[in-house]
Amino acid sequence: MGTNRINKDRRKFFQTSAALIGGTLAFSIIKPLELLAQSKNEVAKDEKTEQPLWGMGVDIEKCIGCGKCVEACKLENNVPREPFYFRTWIEQYTVKKDGDVKIESPNGGIGGLKQSVPDEDIFKSFMVPKLCNHCTDAPCVQACPVGATYISPDGVVLVDETYCIGCSYCIQACPYGARFMNPVTKVADKCTFCYHRISKGLEPACVEVCPTDARIFGNLRDKKSDLVAFMQKHPTEVLKRHLNTSPRVFYNGLSSEVR
Numbered sequence: 001m002g003t004n005r006i007n008k009d010r011r012k013f014f015q016t017s018a019a020l021i022g023g024t025l026a027f028s029i030i031k032p033l034e035l036l037a038q039s040k041n042e043v044a045k046d047e048k049t050e051q052p053l054w055g056m057g058v059d060i061e062k063c064i065g066c067g068k069c070v071e072a073c074k075l076e077n078n079v080p081r082e083p084f085y086f087r088t089w090i091e092q093y094t095v096k097k098d099g100d101v102k103i104e105s106p107n108g109g110i111g112g113l114k115q116s117v118p119d120e121d122i123f124k125s126f127m128v129p130k131l132c133n134h135c136t137d138a139p140c141v142q143a144c145p146v147g148a149t150y151i152s153p154d155g156v157v158l159v160d161e162t163y164c165i166g167c168s169y170c171i172q173a174c175p176y177g178a179r180f181m182n183p184v185t186k187v188a189d190k191c192t193f194c195y196h197r198i199s200k201g202l203e204p205a206c207v208e209v210c211p212t213d214a215r216i217f218g219n220l221r222d223k224k225s226d227l228v229a230f231m232q233k234h235p236t237e238v239l240k241r242h243l244n245t246s247p248r249v250f251y252n253g254l255s256s257e258v259r
C-alpha cells in the first residue's frame, strides 16, 4: 500500500516535532479537537494554522446503498477481494413494525443492498456507510505497543506497516470494527481517507464515486469547505458518542438504532 510509504516521512516529522515542541504541538492539535467536542459550528473558527484537519460527512438521507463506494475503496486501496475485508462498507438497517432491528451488509454492500424484509413488516429502513472514524482520542492508537498506529498532523489515523508487528491489539481495541488484519501484508489495515490521494489534493475514492454525494470530505478548519457547510446545514452526530473517542466522521440522519 503506497499510503504507508507516503506516511513514513510524515511520521518521522511528527515524532521529531513532538519531541522538540511537545507543548506547542499539543496545543495545535488539541485546540480544534476541543472545538469539535464543544460544537461543530465552532470548528471553522480556528483558522490560525494552515495545516488542514481532515474529516468526513456522511448523509444517511442521501445514501441509496448502491455500494459503489465500497467497490471503489477495494480497487483504490488494493483491499483483498474476500468478503471479510473492508476499509469501508454499507449497513442496511431495517426497523420492523414489531420493534425488531435487522442489520445486513452482505459483501459489504458491493453490488448494492437489497431489502430482505417484506414491505408490510417494515417500519423504516435506511443505509449507513461505515469506515474508520479517525478518532481524536483513538483507542487503537493507545493500544498499539510499538507506535505503528498514529495520528498524522492533519488528523488522519494511519498505520506504518514497517513498524506494525501484526499483534492485532488495535483491531481488538477499535469499538467500531473498522480494522482488519490484511492477509497479504500481515499488518493491520484500515481506511486512510485515501491519504495518498488527499495528499495530492484529490478526494477519497469513495467520495469521488458516490452518485448521490452522500459522502462529503473536507478540511474542518476551512469554513468554506463543503464539509463545514454540510455540518452547519445539518444536525450531525458521531457514532458511539458515549465512548468519547471524538470521531471525525459526522453523520446526518443518524437514528438511535444505529450501533
Ligand code: SF4
Pocket (backbone or CB within 6 Å): 131, 132, 133, 134, 135, 138, 139, 140, 141, 157, 173, 174, 175, 176, 177, 178, 179, 190, 245
Ligand atoms: Fe482507531 Fe477504530 Fe477510531 Fe479508526 S474508528 S481511529 S480504527 S478506534
Ligand code: SF4
Pocket (backbone or CB within 6 Å): 062, 063, 064, 065, 066, 067, 068, 069, 070, 090, 109, 127, 129, 209, 210, 211, 212, 213, 214, 215
Ligand atoms: Fe451510499 Fe454513495 Fe456509497 Fe452508494 S456510493 S452506497 S449512495 S455512500
